[in-house]
Amino acid sequence: MSKLKYKGYSIVLQEVPNEITLAINICGCPYKCKGCHSSYLWDNDGEELTEKDLKELLNKYSFALTCVCLMGGDWEIEELKRIK
Numbered sequence: 001m002s003k004l005k006y007k008g009y010s011i012v013l014q015e016v017p018n019e020i021t022l023a024i025n026i027c028g029c030p031y032k033c034k035g036c037h038s039s040y041l042w043d044n045d046g047e048e049l050t051e052k053d054l055k056e057l058l059n060k061y062s063f064a065l066t067c068v069c070l071m072g073g074d075w076e077i078e079e080l081k082r083i084k
Helices: 051-061 074-082
Strands: 003-011 020-027 066-069
Touching: 020 051
Parallel strands: 020 066
Antiparallel strands: 003 020
């Protein structure tokens, strides 16, 4: 799998309308936009997101989820595409 790192996750209702979303917070953002609401994701100091981690999260919450979002990480497009 990828070498993406993450800093936690949440089950949210507001990110994607009409969906129950597992939002995984991908860290290491190089953009550091002024006013960013997730500046804690700027440093690349999270845990590696492994296939095992992802499967465990999906199994744990599969009864409720309708959507999965990898929040952030847009500078690692190829790594994000590898996650299926």
